[in-house]
Amino acid sequence: MVLVYSDEKKLTLELLHKAHDLAKEQQKKTIAVCIGHEADAQDFLAHGADVAVVVQTPLKEFKAEEYATILHHLIKEHSNETVLIGSNKNGKELAGRLAAQLQAGCIMDCTNVYLKDKKLTTERMVYSGNAIAVEQFSSHPQIITIPPKVFDPLPKNEHHKGEVVKKTIDAGQSASKILKVQEMKTEGINVEDAEIIVSCGRGFKKKEDITLVSQLADVLKGRTVGCSRPIAADLKWLSEDHWIGLSGHKVKPKLYVACGISGQIQHIAGMRDSGVIVAINKDPEALIFKSADYGIVGDLYQVLPKLTNAIKDKMG
């Protein structure tokens, strides 16, 4: 059996696609776990789960210790050999604790999972994306975390047959207590779901010039502005919501326009899966051109207004 869990519904649906493929190849079943969110169960079935386990719990907030106990219980009960967990902040903490409880192997942030000679094999980026580690497990169960956007969900199929099982599991007494949960202040920007992103880097001389990027984003009807690390972390011209890369957000838009960004591997790691990549840079040797489908060598202060006007004319 392949078990899937994430505290993000969308991520669970993405993981279910991979779980469904792995389970089919091994003639096994897929179990999706909902902790407290009963309403999601039918959607999980329609997206490839054979069983949706709804854990009824009085727990109000995610706490890795308690959730690990719940999953531990389910994994033992269903003899799950493969466990896919969404690789967000909570998922990573959960996977680590679960692996320790089960004395199991755990591979984080996998960008591919497949069977090779019937052995579960994973790939993940190492050395800031400069190399890919290909790994296999030597014990069971096998715990894998997968970041958002690595896989697309299966198309919804209301006719896919499955079973919803309700369970009450005692999560035990946790050793820690959450005193307060404070939402991070954001500008409501969601680069991860954007279809078009226009990004700025250190090629911009001052904060006000970033309007050149928002104007282009506006005419492209994308309205989503991204940036490299120095713009958010060092100069603080934009909030961290916009930050793309290895330590920022991982994005997968249909179109990514990189303006004044050199294309260091840590930036590329966050946007390399974009559909079409366009780069504008005055240095013809800039690394970004190696990752771009289209490149414009030129001064962004001249190129951006012309490009924005040309697109405006074309789109009426």
Ligand SMILES: Cc1cc2nc3c(=O)[nH]c(=O)nc-3n(C[C@H](O)[C@H](O)[C@H](O)COP(=O)(O)OP(=O)(O)OC[C@H]3O[C@@H](n4cnc5c(N)ncnc54)[C@H](O)[C@@H]3O)c2cc1C
């Ligand atoms: C552990 C670690 C994690 C990191 N994580 C991230 C991350 O998540 N995201 C990220 O982005 N970076 C990250 N970095 C930083 C990364 O290594 C680079 O330093 C950063 O991406 C560079 O940003 P930049 O391209 O905007 O600036 P620069 O490298 O300074 O590039 C500016 C570019 O603008 C061009 N330019 C200048 N003027 C103009 C002009 N007038 N017209 C056109 N082009 C012009 C230049 O030719 C140059 O190529 C990380 C680094 C480390 C060590």
